[in-house]
Amino acid sequence: MSDFPRWKYALVAIVLAFGIIYALPNVFLPVPAVQITANRNGTVDQALQQKVSDALTKANAASTGIELKNDHLLASFANPDVQKSASDAIKAALGDDYTVAFNLKSTVPGWLTAIGAKSMPLGLDLQGGVHFLMQVDQDDVIDKQETRYADDIRSLLREKNIRYDSVVRNAQRGQGVSVVLKSAADRTAATNAIAVEYPDLALREGTDTGDRFPLNASVRPDKLRELGLNTIRQNLATLRNRINALGVSEPVIQQQGDSRIVVELAGVQDTAEAKKIIGATATLEYRAGYGTPQQAMDAARSGIVPPDARLYKDHDGRPYLLSKNIIVTGDQLVDASSSFDQQSGTPAVSVTLNAAGAKKMLDFTTGSVGKPMGVVYVERVVETKTVDGKEVRTPKITEEVINYATINGVFGKNFQTTGLRSPKEASELALLLKGGSLAAPVDIVEERVIGPSLGQDNIQKGLRAVMLGLALVLLAAAIYYKLFGLVADVALFFNLVILVAVMSAIGVTLTMPGIAGIVLTLGMAIDANVLICERIREELRNGSTPLAAIRAGYDKAWATILDANVTHLIAALALTTMGSGPIKGFGVTLLIGILTSMFTSVTVTHAITALIHGHRKLKTLSV
Structure with a gap:
């Protein structure tokens, strides 16, 4: 054991320090807040801050702090009840020039945020938020497309010098565009020109009456289906761009069926404001x-x-x-x-x-x-x-x-x-234009609100599950494997710390399935130490010295540990890449947990064991 390399000690020390520092922000819980954002006619400045402060004083809604950011104002409060009262008072004072919405203010110290340490964003089931099921207005898609074809056909006939009386949409939606030509020759020329320029239109000649020679151009059914699917895709992309720009953490925006979209916004508690966010164009x-x-x-x-x-x-x-x-x-x-x-x-x-x-x-x-x-x-x-x-x-x-x-x-x-009146207005307009407008209006056919109290209850139950699972595993290992069990317990604790640190650093959203993944990770992490301890016991029974038994235990158990974890990694990777929503959240947590447990169960326990036994003459081992 004395030949355990020093660079591994340094590696373990660095990783454990990283884990402690980057997991620490999760100890500082966010507080309820109200966010005030200016619309096109409003400005965020010191005058607005004073106006909000006066409104809160008048409504007896004590604020724990009002912070002026670059493009919004954030007022924090002691509890959700004061937050609700303050939101109503601010809305009444500011009017339509500002958007007032519930939010959560981080309490992480500045020195942690300065090095990029942040707490894990919470999912809809933990933080609360809103769930919407939206129906895309496919009739609007047909209206827009037929109107566009009418304008394009009118321009084409002028360009080709083809005489016509009128180009109008038919009264009944989906029946296409009615074109009335001056003569049969004009109709033939128009048919040929439209067929070449717009192959997605089905052309049908009408009944001639005097000097009126009608031609009907309707959109082919396969083109209408394609337009409907493209509309869904464009609306999905637009909603993602818009919601991501607004800073909602890990929104869920998914297609459901041929004409519906599911939107889940964690942390958004005001349904009216959420509807404004996702419905505005x-x-x-x-x-x-x-x-x-x-x-x-x-x-x-x-x-x-x-x-x-x-x-x-x-x-x-x-x-x-x-x-x-x-x-x-x-x-x-x-x-x-x-x-x-x-x-x-x-x-x-x-x-x-x-x-x-x-x-x-x-x-x-x-x-x-x-x-x-x-x-x-x-x-x-x-x-x-x-x-x-x-x-x-x-x-x-x-x-x-x-x-x-x-x-x-x-x-x-x-x-x-x-x-444009300001650089901020130009930036916001460019963002909306780049994201695109909604290709068709959406109607909310179902909505559910998960309150922050329910989310808090889920968090408490999840924490109890993690703590109970961790305590039982720690107790069983300490009783069965004695000193080596205690070493495994220390490594298991640091496994949890490093897992939380990595998830926080890369911005993984914590959900209830994620908590289930953490509990499962803790349960599986001890398996590697069981293999190591049993291998050490076997070497002792075969007559090896204590130090030789420790060395052989780690060397011979590593291949088995690697094989077992590779199969788990493949399963977790499949869940992560092919799953979505809760399944993906479970898979991501499991994937990170397997990697951290392999490090702590082998390298960290090896380092601790080397510190305890490496320079001593041993007659027996507490294992």
């Missing part, structure tokens, strides 16, 4: 300017708007007339990033369009140099109110002109959108 519309500024003022005063125009206003209430026809929209953007305008130095968003959007923008700007173009910011938020004891959900759409300027040159794929 924000995008841009680029429209041609219409008329003069005076005409816009007259239309705003009289309420009379030209039939092919729409009236919009900017943040300051100035009216603008813009064309009803949209040049491109935000869902045709493939990339967006916040930047600054090189000429004016004001915040801007640099956008990149896809091929279809780039062609439309290039065609428009080619013939519109010197003419105005407006950029409209469109936000859709679903508001929830209780009327006569029933929950009523109403979509609220906000449309605001953020930029109205003259086109000075031709552009297509890449350009900048200016007119």
